Amino acid sequence: MTGWIEHLPIVPVVLPLVAGAGMLLIDERRRGLKAALNLGAIIALAGVGLALLGLVANVPSSQTAAQVEVYRLGDWPVPFGIVLVVDRLAALMVVLTSVLALTSVVFSLARWHRAGAHFHSLFQFLLMGLNGAFLTGDLFNLFVFFELLLAASYGLMLHGSGTARVQAGLHYIAINLAASLLFLIGVSLLYAVTGTLNMADLATRIPLVPASDRMLLETGAAILGVAFLVKAGMWPLSFWLPSAYSVAAPPVAAIFAILSKVGVYVVLRLSLLLFSEEGPSVAPFGQEWLLFGGMATIAFGAIGVLAAQDTARLAGFAVLISSGTVLTAIGTGQPGVTASALFYLISSTLAISAFFLLVELIERGRGPGADILAVTLEAFGEEDEEELEAVEEVGIATPATLAVLGLSFIGCALVLAGLPPLSGFIAKFALLTALLNTPGPGTEAAVAPASWALLALLIVSGLATLIAMTRAGMRVFWAPLERAIPQVRLVELTPVVALLIACAGLTVQAEPLLQYTQKTAQTVHNPHDYIRGVLSGAAEEQSVPRGDGS
Amino acid sequence: MEIILALGIGVLAGSGVWLLLRPRTFQVIIGLTLLSYAVNLFILAMGRLRTGAPAILAAGRSGEPAHYADPLPQALILTAIVISFATTALFLVVLLAARGLTGTDHVDGAERES
Known part of the structure; x- marks a missing residue:
């Protein structure tokens, strides 16, 4: 492995940084150029993500170990320096992020990117934080990337301004700042007990922690977990989520769909990495919390979608159902269920993102958001010629627009509720099959009661989503046409x-x-390859001095 | 020294949490600031308390770790201070915007009817 391939893992972090910072230097009025840069950077990012995916997925058949790409920043030896680690999970999340980013930015080109300052720069910084959080192998570095993506998300949350956004943004920022402080407490407790911040190193040292410090360690891990679960939106910590997501600008909400998955991702990665290594004092802990907390989240989300009055809020509660499902699946602690949950995560995130975009299109022209937008557009978007160009709208006032919108709405409903023929069905089906087929390692019993409860909850939540979506769809599409047909542009x-x-x-x-x-x-549940992959870099470093000029 | 630090962290965190739960936005921001002070002190304490021990290798002294304070928590605190400073500044702006838009400094944007 030589040359630029070796530096590929850092590209998803550096590229958005350079693109975002570069765009700050460009005059705010040259939106076309900024948009082009943003799109270009995201397409490049998607390419890099796919390349990374190819790198870790193509395991030579001679080699049984999972492929893990380790990038040492500054070439510092492993437990001391910061590492970026690319494995299958991280690569998958990076690709998913770039897909969502691409669609969100394209959507924003119609008009949303004119609704406030520095949209494209903030967007790139958000991507940098997201990719960094997925790739990093260092706990404190994870904190830094989390703060980065949160700082960018605060800016994006307020994008477009207006009372509702500022109000929800205030709550969003306060809650996330408090959660970040919890994150710091957890990190420092783990550091105090183990003396390291490198995740792989932590995983090897945690089994060696004496029983007297065990309590402190678990406290630290639990506090850390709470910080992530706030972001993931687990039930008692999730009341901020639907209101924040539903008032955010639609392209922003669409990319926020992956934001809650960052919390889920970190919980998945850390809980299995840190507490999987066999040792005298190590037992996986906190799984019941994930299991039952996740179930409570699904139930809360299901009640929420039924109770939601407006469609954007419905989408916000759909985020909760999706998060809760994945968290519960992690809580079962079975690789088969986790695999299906990952599939579900991809499919539901795509669908929720599409739904957030769609909601704005079908709700266009009504509700108080529209006039706020008009005001901010007036304040920021000075060139009106783009509005004049908008004559090439697809079918103004023709039923074709409504037909496409309606079909998209049905598509979203099918995926979110988990009905055939779209991917939501496969995801739920795989999840249910995995739940029924693997009664847990070591237990001979049939299916655990918790699995039955989860099964029922999944089906009920699907039903609730279906009812809510049908109701919303009937209200929007089957209502008498007293209001104008939404004017939708092709780019949206x-x-x-x-x-x-x-x-x-x-x-x-x-x-x-x-x-x-x-x-x-399997690689996430058996992180030996991950740990060995990261730590072997250190051994190799000490024995063979490397001669490349990196 | 331990008891003083522990008391300091406790008082800061306690008042921080209390202020965080108050209904005025300004109280919330002060609460968050106090909490971040408490957390920074906590990180310092997690690196074990030492007096008179430098964190940087001095010229002519051996690299024996026992002579030195743990530099890592200090680096972490520095990062945490920078980040919390920036986010507090941002929060302050949002606070002012919310005050301007809603005309009240209540966190919910409206006074409770009572």
């Missing part, structure tokens, strides 16, 4: 349709993808 419709086509693609390509997620789940 394309991302929604593209995301749904991606969901359809997931259905067709379900088998290879499920195989991929199964291997991913």
Whole structure:
């Protein structure tokens, strides 16, 4: 491995940084240029993500160990320096992020990127934080990337301004700042007990922690877990989520769909990495919390979608159902369930993102958001010629627009509720099958009661989503046409349709993808390869001085 | 010294949490600031308390770790201070914007009817 391939893992962090910082230097009025740069950077990012995916997925058959790419920043030896680690899970999340980013930005080009300052720069910084959080192998570095993505998300949350956004943004920022402080407490407790911040190193040292310090260690891990679960939106910590997501600008909400998955990702990664190594004093702990907390989240989300009065709020509660499902699946602690949950995560995130975009299109022209937008557009978007260009709208006042919107709405509903033929069905089906087929390692009993409860909850939550979506759809599409048909531009419709086509693609390509997620789940559940991959770099470093000029 | 530090962290964190739960935005921001002070002190304490021990290798002294304070928590605190400073500044702006838009400094944007 030589040359630029070796530096590939750092690109998802550096590229958005350079692109975002570069765009700050460009005059705010040259939006076309900024948009082009932003899109270009995201497409490049998607390419890099796919390359990384290819790098870790193509394991030579001679080699049984999972492929883990380790990038040492500054070439410091491993437990001391910061490492970026690319494994299957991280690569998958990076690719998913870039897909969502691409569609969100394309959607924003119609008008949302004119609703406030520095949209494109903030967007790139958000991507930098997201990618960094997925790739980093260092706990404190994770904190830094978390803060980075949160700082960018605060800016994006307020994008477009208006009372509702500022109000929800205030709550969002306060809660996330408090959660960040919990994160710091957890990190410092873990450091105090183990004396390291490198995740792989932590995993090897945690079994050696004496029983007297065990309590402190678990306290630290639990506090850390609470910090992540706030972001993931687990039930008692999630009341901020629907209101924040539903008032955020639609392209922002669409990318925020992955934001709650960062918390889920970290919980998945850390809980299995830190507490999987066999040792005298190590037992996995906190799984019941994830299991029952996740179930409570699903129940809360299901009640929420039924109770939601407006469609954006409905989407916010759909985020909760999705988070809760994945958290519960992690809580079962079975690789098979985790594999299906990863598939579910991809499909539901795509669908929720599409739904957030769609909501704005179908709700366009009514509600108080529209006039606030008009005001901010007036304040920021000085050139009106773009509005004049908008004559090439697809079918103004023709039923075709409504037909496409309606079909997209049905598509979203199918994926979110988990009905055939789209990917939501496969995801739920895989999840249910995995729950029924693997009664847990070591237990001979049939299916645990918790699994039955989860099974019922999954089906009930699907039903609740279906009812809520049907009701919302009837209100929007079957209502007498007293209001104008929403004027929708092609550039806004394309991302929604593209995301749904991606969901359809997931259905067709379900088998290879499920195989991929199964291997991913196995590597995540047996992190020996990960640990060895990261730490072997250190041994190699001490024995063989490397001669490249990096 | 331990008891003083522990008391300091406790008082800061306690008042921070109390202020965080108050209904005025300004109280919330002061609460968050106090909490971040408490957390910074806590990180310092997690690196074990030492007096008179430098964190940087001095010229002519051996690299024996026992002579030195743990430099890592100090680096972490520095990072945490920078980040919390920046986010507090941002929060302050949002606070002012919320005050301007809603005309009240209540966190919910409206006074409770009572």
